[in-house]
Amino acid sequence: MTSLLLFGASEGGxxxxxxxxxxxxxxxxxxxxxxxxxxxxxxxxxxxxxxxYVLSSRSEAKxxxxxxxxxxxxxxxxxxxxxxxxxxxVTEAEEDSEKLYKEALSLANSEANASREKARREIDxxxxxxxxxxxxxxxxxGDLIVKRLLAAK
Amino acid sequence: MGxxxxxxxxxxxxxxxxxxxxxxxxxxHGQVFMxxxxxxxxxxxxxxxxxxxxxxxxxxxxxxxxxLWDYIxxxxxxxIGEKVYRDWMPFIGTLFLFIFVSNWGGAxxxxxxxxxxSGELGAPTADINTTVALALLVSLSYFYAGLSNKxxxxxxxxxxxxxxxxxxxxxxxxxxxxxxxxxxxxxxxxDELVVAVLVFLVPLVLPVPVMFLGLxxxxxxxxxxxxxxxxxxxxxxxxxx
Numbered sequence: 537m538t539s540l541l542l543f544g545a546s547e548g549g550x551x552x553x554x555x556x557x558x559x560x561x562x563x564x565x566x567x568x569x570x571x572x573x574x575x576x577x578x579x580x581x582x583x584x585x586x587x588x589y590v591l592s593s594r595s596e597a598k599x600x601x602x603x604x605x606x607x608x609x610x611x612x613x614x615x616x617x618x619x620x621x622x623x624x625x626v627t628e629a630e631e632d633s634e635k636l637y638k639e640a641l642s643l644a645n646s647e648a649n650a651s652r653e654k655a656r657r658e659i660d661x662x663x664x665x666x667x668x669x670x671x672x673x674x675x676x677x678g679d680l681i682v683k684r685l686l687a688a689k
Numbered sequence: 690m691g692x693x694x695x696x697x698x699x700x701x702x703x704x705x706x707x708x709x710x711x712x713x714x715x716x717x718h719g720q721v722f723m724x725x726x727x728x729x730x731x732x733x734x735x736x737x738x739x740x741x742x743x744x745x746x747x748x749x750x751x752x753x754x755x756x757l758w759d760y761i762x763x764x765x766x767x768x769i770g771e772k773v774y775r776d777w778m779p780f781i782g783t784l785f786l787f788i789f790v791s792n793w794g795g796a797x798x799x800x801x802x803x804x805x806x807s808g809e810l811g812a813p814t815a816d817i818n819t820t821v822a823l824a825l826l827v828s829l830s831y832f833y834a835g836l837s838n839k840x841x842x843x844x845x846x847x848x849x850x851x852x853x854x855x856x857x858x859x860x861x862x863x864x865x866x867x868x869x870x871x872x873x874x875x876x877x878x879x880d881e882l883v884v885a886v887l888v889f890l891v892p893l894v895l896p897v898p899v900m901f902l903g904l905x906x907x908x909x910x911x912x913x914x915x916x917x918x919x920x921x922x923x924x925x926x927x928x929x930x
Contacts, residue, residue, distance in 0.1 A: 548808075549705045550878070555715035556818035560725070561826055567729060567787060572779035575736045579758040580778075582743045582751075589745065 704882070708808040718816055720805060725813040728794040732786060761785060761915075768919035769926065773838060777922050780830060784823060785915035788814055792877055792907030796884075796900065812907075815878045817870070824870035827918040828862070835925030849929050865921060869914060876910045 708719040739750035747755055761782035765774040769781075795812020803810055813819045835843035847858040880903040887896040 548707050551817055552705070552707060552718075553818060553821070554717060555712070556718040556721055556816065557822045557825075559717055560721070560813075560819050561822035563722075563725065563729075564783065564787060564823060564826060568780050568783040570733065571736065571783050571786065574733065574740060575754065576758065576761075576779045576782060578740045578743065579751075579754050580762075582745070582747075583755055583758060586745055 769923040789911035820870040820874040824866035831925040
């Protein structure tokens with residue numbers, strides 16, 4: 537037993553070293569092992585498991601987010617293409633209808649022209665025949681007048 | 690008794706008196722062990738209760754324990770370094786927790802209500818034996834850490850960066866435990882004495898701010914001791930190039 541008495545007392549004092557020192561050291565070492573088993577290891581396991589879980593969920597979420605963005609882009613592209621296709625269909629349809637309209641118009645025009653021509657020709661023919669008729673009638677009438685005048689003489 | 694300052698009339702406080710327990714032919718300070726067992730018991734109860742049912746979503750005491758664990762891990766990691774801090778974290782943490790519960794337990798629990806035949810109950814860290822024991826454990830730890838990590842190359846540390854440092858580094862090996870133990874011992878004992886003297890002189894109101902200051906000092910001393918212990922270990926395992 538070492539008893540270092542700095543404060544003059546035959547026993548005790550502030551600097552009274554004795555077997556308390558090694559026993560306290562042993563007690564703290566023992567406490568270290570107990571706390572390691574009861575506190576540091578289990579709590580560390582839980583905390584690190586949670587950290588791993590958070591990390592992996594984070595990367596998982598990042599991956600999913602990237603996938604979502606990719607899908608969104610795909611869909612956007614698809615939408616764009618669909619719009620383009622629709623636009624094309626609309627213009628084609630417009631062109632078609634324009635063409636049909638033009639064709640129908642020209643057909644109608646030519647039909648109208650033809651019937652007008654026909655009518656004109658008929659009118660001409662009728663006028664000619666009427667003129668001929670009139671001419672022959674006038675000739676007949678002339679002849680008749682001449683005959684009558686000659687007869688009266 | 691000589692003429693120590695503790696013999697003045699106001700200090701009817703029992704300074705430097707111990708409750709001796711005789712174990713065979715050795716004697717120990719009973720009051721130190723009594724308080725340390727009570728406080729260690731409280732600490733272990735808290736730990737056992739908090740780790741009984743641990744979940745990923747922490748509840749109740751588990752939160753406190755995880756906070757402490759994280760705090761100690763940060764302390765150990767910053768001072769010791771990423772590589773070996775795991776090996777030393779339990780030791781640093783035990784130092785911190787033991788000193789912290791000792792300091793606060795000594796300040797917060799009304800030990801005076803328990804009459805002892807000799808001496809009085811108080812913070813275990815207000816006894817020089819406890820603090821020297823802790824400081825020597827730190828010394829052994831950093832020697833062990835250095836030697837186990839770097840073998841004999843550990844002694845390069847003594848001539849780093851120049852051999853002129855050798856005597857200073859050797860002196861440091863003695864001053865480190867000395868300063869560690871006396872800083873803790875002096876602070877906690879002084880705090881207890883100041884509070885006791887103030888209570889003795891002015892029993893009302895006035896001691897309260899000093900008590901709060903004492904709690905603050907106690908927490909800081911626990912942190913300082915643990916941080917320095919970790920720093921010494923970190924210094925011993927650090928690689929010089």
